[in-house]
Amino acid sequence: MPERLLDCDEVDARDVAAGYLARRLTADTAAAYEEHFIGCGRCWPALQRAMETRAAFGILGTGVNRRAWGLAAAAVLVVAAGAGLWSLREPAATIVAMRGGTDALEVHASAELGALTASWSPVVGAERYLVRLHGAAGDALVERETSDTVITVAVDSLDPALRTGAMFWQVQAIDRLRQPLRRSPLTAASPLSPP
Amino acid sequence: MTQPDVAPDGDPTAPGTPRQAEPGADLALEYWERLRLFAARRLGSTDGADDVAQETLRRVGEALAADRVREPAALPGFIFRTAQHVCQQLDRSTDREARGLSRLAAAGPEADPPDALAGLIAAERRREVRHALLRLSGDDRKILRQLYFEDMEPEAIAREWRLTPGALRVRKHRALKRLSQLLDDRDT
Numbered sequence: 001m002p003e004r005l006l007d008c009d010e011v012d013a014r015d016v017a018a019g020y021l022a023r024r025l026t027a028d029t030a031a032a033y034e035e036h037f038i039g040c041g042r043c044w045p046a047l048q049r050a051m052e053t054r055a056a057f058g059i060l061g062t063g064v065n066r067r068a069w070g071l072a073a074a075a076v077l078v079v080a081a082g083a084g085l086w087s088l089r090e091p092a093a094t095i096v097a098m099r100g101g102t103d104a105l106e107v108h109a110s111a112e113l114g115a116l117t118a119s120w121s122p123v124v125g126a127e128r129y130l131v132r133l134h135g136a137a138g139d140a141l142v143e144r145e146t147s148d149t150v151i152t153v154a155v156d157s158l159d160p161a162l163r164t165g166a167m168f169w170q171v172q173a174i175d176r177l178r179q180p181l182r183r184s185p186l187t188a189a190s191p192l193s194p195p
Numbered sequence: 196m197t198q199p200d201v202a203p204d205g206d207p208t209a210p211g212t213p214r215q216a217e218p219g220a221d222l223a224l225e226y227w228e229r230l231r232l233f234a235a236r237r238l239g240s241t242d243g244a245d246d247v248a249q250e251t252l253r254r255v256g257e258a259l260a261a262d263r264v265r266e267p268a269a270l271p272g273f274i275f276r277t278a279q280h281v282c283q284q285l286d287r288s289t290d291r292e293a294r295g296l297s298r299l300a301a302a303g304p305e306a307d308p309p310d311a312l313a314g315l316i317a318a319e320r321r322r323e324v325r326h327a328l329l330r331l332s333g334d335d336r337k338i339l340r341q342l343y344f345e346d347m348e349p350e351a352i353a354r355e356w357r358l359t360p361g362a363l364r365v366r367k368h369r370a371l372k373r374l375s376q377l378l379d380d381r382d383t
C-alpha cells in the first residue's frame with residue numbers, strides 16, 4: 001500500500017513519469033504513482049507518451065544493446081514455442097487454473113502479393129481477437145485487435161531491419177471482459193519461416 | 196483521500212449493499228494498457244503482463260458483480276491492489292524459473308538488460324513515433340531523449356541547458372506538444 005497519494009501537479013512538477021520509467025523512484029513513490037495513474041485521465045496519457053518516446057529512441061540506435069535483447073528474447077521465444085503459450089513465460093499455475101479453457105486456436109497463415117495473412121475459425125463467445133506478429137527475436141512487430149477472423153499485414157509496412165527473419169503469428173480469442181477463451185500456438189507467418 | 200470501501204481479493208460471497216453494478220467491457224478498455232504497464236514494470240519483463248491484466252480484470256469484474264466496490268472513486272485503488280496481489284502471486288511462482296534464466300543470461304557477454312517496457316509498444320507504433328521524433332527540432336528531440344531515454348535527472352538536464360527546473364518543464368511540455376501534433380497529423 002503506498003504511504004500517500006500523489007496529485008497531477010506533483011506528478012508533473014517532479015517528472016514522476018520519467019522517474020518511473022527510469023526506475024529512479026522509491027518503492028513507495030512508485031506505488032503511489034501506480035495507484036494514481038491507474039485512475040487518472042490526465043497522467044495516464046502523459047505516461048503513455050513518455051513510454052512511446054522511450055521505446056522510439058530505442059530504435060534510433062542510441063544506447064540500448066539490441067544484440068543482448070535479441071539473444072534474451074530468442075531464448076524465451078523457444079520456450080514459448082515449445083509450450084504454445086500466449087505469454088512468453090509460464091504463468092502461475094493458479095492463474096492458469098482460473099482463466100478457463102486454453103484449447104489451441106488453429107491459425108492458417110499465408111503469404112502472397114507482399115502481404116502476410118492470418119485467418120482462423122470464429123471462437124464461440126469471443127468478442128475480439130488479439131493478434132500479434134512476432135519477429136525472430138521475440139519483438140511484437142505488429143499488435144492489433146480485431147473482431148474479424150482474418151488479418152493482413154503488408155510486408156513493406158514492417159521495419160526493414162526486423163522483417164528479414166522468421167515471423168510468427170499468435171492469436172488469442174478474448175471475451176468482452178478480455179478474458180482469454182482460446183489461444184493459438186506460435187504459427188509461422190509464411191512458408192519461408194519454419195516454426 | 197478516504198480509504199476505499201473495498202475488500203481486495205476477499206470472499207466474493209461477502210454481503211454488501213445491492214447496487215446496479217455493470218462490470219462491462221468498458222472496464223477492460225479503460226484499464227487494460229495501464230495494467231500491462233504496471234505488470235511489466237513489476238515483473239521486469241513483458242512476459243506475464245497479459246496474464247496479470249486478464250486475471251486482475253477478472254477478479255475486479257467479480258468484485259463489482261458481488262458489489263464489493265461500492266464507491267466509483269474507490270475503483271482505481273481497488274484495481275491497483277488487486278493487480279499488486281496478482282503480480283505477487285505470479286512473481287512467487289515464477290521465481291525459480293526466472294533465477295534459472297538469469298543464470299543463463301549471466302553466462303553471456305556483459306550487456307545492458309533489455310528494456311522490458313519498450314516491449315509493450317508494438318514495433319509499428321515505435322516506428323511512427325520515431326518518425327515524428329526525427330521531425331522535431333534538434334533541441335526538442337535532445338531534451339526528450341535526455342529525459343525519457345538517457346534517464347538523466349531533470350536537475351542535471353536543467354543545469355546542462357542553463358535553465359531553471361521550471362523553464363525546463365516548459366520546454367519539455369512544448370516538445371511533447373509538438374510531438375503530439377506530428378503524431379496527430381500522421382494519424383489523420
Ligand SMILES: [Zn+2]
Pocket residue numbers: 007008011036040041042043044
Ligand atoms: Zn493525474
